[in-house]
Amino acid sequence: MRDPYTVLGVPKTADAAEIKKAYRKLAKKFHPDQSTDAKAKDKFAEIGSAYEIIGDEKKRGAFDRGEIDAEGKPRFQGFEGFGAGGPGAPGFRQQAPGGGYEHFEFDLGRGGGRGGGGGFDPSDLFADLFGNAARRGGGGQQTRQPQKGADAAASVTIGLAEAAKGTTARVELPTGRTLDISVPAGMEDGKQIRLKGQGYPSPVGGEAGDAMVTVQIAKHPYFKVDGRDLRLDLPVALYEAVLGAKVNVPTLSGAVELAVPAGSSGGRTLRLRGKGLPSAQGGTGDLFVTLRIVLPETADPELVALMRKWEAEKPYDPRKDLT
DSSP states (O other): OOOHHHHHTOOTTOOHHHHHHHHHHHHHHHOTTTOOOTTHHHHHHHHHHHHHHHTSHHHHHHHHTTSBOTTSOBOBOTTSSBSSSGGGSTTEEEOOOBTTBOOEEEOOOTTOOTTSSOOOOTHHHHHHHHGGGEEEOGGGOEEEOOOOOOOEEEEEEEOHHHHHHOEEEEEEOTTSOEEEEEEOTTOOTTOEEEETTOSOOOTTSOOOOOEEEEEEEOOOSSEEEETTEEEEEEEEEHHHHHHOEEEEEOOTTOOEEEEEOTTOOTTOEEEETTOSOBOTTSOBOOEEEEEEEEOOSSOOHHHHHHHHHHHHHSOOOTTGGGO
8 A cells, every 4th residue: 555645635734724635636536437547446456445544633643653564554663562553552552462562452433423533434425426426324324326327319311201100210329339229209400218137238337228219311312391280382383373263282101182262372271181290198290381383494475475465464462461
């Protein structure tokens, strides 16, 4: 065991607050549940032992006087007891003579609590590292459940129709595992599915973490998602808008027939109830169809002539409400 002052990196003139601060910093750095250092466990044990000596006022005094060594063991001088303090020093108990000399035992106070005659109580460190993971155990002592492994994050992309009806998707986890997961009907973009126990293993024997899979819904070529509703721009011919017509409209469950009222202007929106996305709580959204009037790809002389006649004889201002 090295000199405890050296282990904690503090001078012998350091006060109790400086020693505690150095200990907490090193303990956090090398705690086996937090550090990736291969020797973290040994370093953490050494740090704790050092603080057990010089973090306690009585034991620090005994160490500084040469009564105990860096491991807290008594220093013998021959068979006459302890060199500097001897049998009269604090912390010694003289036992019955035997073997031609008197035996002395140094009380390290390992059973002592905080502020009660010394002893090392790391509960403040555990509170910093694990928050509420440190719980009160039997007999009033501090005990801590084994730390759970870290959660693993992954993502999977599915189509809009798959999100509506539910599907099975294959996901690759950062732990190296590949799983087929069930995506329920009505899944929303960005929502997560928790896979219990499929995360990283615990470094200290606790239960494994969970896998958090974020479900992303691929952009659809013509449907736009608006909550549980869907929106669709539907091209219609000029004569369909003027005369009215029955046209086929795509939905996630197949095409349906929509009646376009005669005299419909471009931008008019019609509703198809129950053709949107289902909800996990029940119910289904609607499909809103907005009409977009599309002229022929090539100019038609008769249409052009008719429009010139309308312009001259039947003009109207479709933008009058904007002025």
